[in-house]
Amino acid sequence: MGSDLLLIWLKFAHVGSIALWSAGLICLPVLYAQRKALVDEPLHRLHNFTRLFYIALVSPAAFVAIGSGTALIILQGTYENWFSAKLFAVSIMTGIHIFTGLTILKLFEPHKSYPLWRMVLVITLTVIVILTILTLVLGKPRLEWPEFFITHFSPGKLREIASDLTGGWK
Template sequence: MSVILLKFLHIIAIAAWSGGLLCLPFLYLQRRRLGGNALHRLHNFTRFFYVSLVSPAAFLAIASGMLLIFLQATFEPWFSVKLALVAAMVIIHVMSGLVILRLFEPGQAYPWWRFVAVTGLTTGVIAAILVMVLGKPEWHAATWIAAFFAPGALGEMLGFSAWSR
């Protein structure tokens, strides 16, 4: 039962994190039209949204996902690809925080091409994660890769034997 509740928490956190990352570029785009008090309100809201909602959702998604790894022992090739895609999502998250720090300085703007690029990239990463998780494609590693990661393979490659000591 605890695994089911943890999966539920993980799915909710992923949905909130993904939705937040998709909303942030829309907020950045509003920067170019505003000035004065309205600009300060947008800046405060954007920082609140990132720090109080999106970042905790990211933390919960990653923490609950790590717990699920150990509870379910998921060690498949598709899962490694999913983890790489989650790492890409973390990079997008960090870059979004850096944008917030610089965007609200005087004379800054968020161009349309960056909005389209970031929104497209974020959507693509989220979609790829969904494809990996829901599709669970079966990939078979080449035999040399499996032999390379076999227990004791490093010692054999270096010419050491556990019994030669």
Template structure:
């Protein structure tokens, strides 16, 4: 069971991460596509890749990763840090979807610097996850703020943050 779950997790991760690295390159093709049928083909292909291939792979990667947590009982500090970066990767996934929704309207652009920035941020996030998984570094819990050591403190922090952000 463990081997099959891990195999599914790795396969889904390869599709998810590869797809996320491909999407900024596709989005950068927006301007070159111009208007009319080439633009509609690019839009349809990009949406298809995101909705039918990349997002289900993300779901499978996260679901199989969750199953692996339960099967392997991995509850260590390096793993918590890895989950933080997986959260960043998930946020980048959502951001990419929002860009896809808005980019194909008239007069929208996805400049080369945005493509490069997206690829750099994605690559750094993926490399951080890969390093954490392979190195399994010893993380000194003394470096973690006291906020994360006290039960209920994260809720208090979130409540205070929401109050500051709401008018």
């Protein structure tokens, strides 16, 4: 009973944090687009709000999503091809998160702006990644990997590669 309750709370934390993380990644480019032509106090307010939003909400949500997801992997032992594809999509979402955060550092310098095309591109890419993750998780499709992945990413393959490189260190 105790482990079932733990799984329920972990799943609740995981789904909730992913929802916050996803929503935040979609909202941030909209905030960036508002930077255009702002100066002085309105610019500083937008900068402060954007940084607070990223640091206090979006990043902790990402941390909880990844942490609770890792705990669920350990507890449930999900190791299927659809799950590997989902983890790849989550890594893309993590990259979007990192680059979105780096944008804050440059965008609020003098005479910078965030063009509309970039906002549309980033939001579209983010939504595609989120929908891919949802499709993989909810559909659990049967995926077959190409022979290259089966050969090079099989259990124990890293030991073989490292052994060749290190001369068999243990």
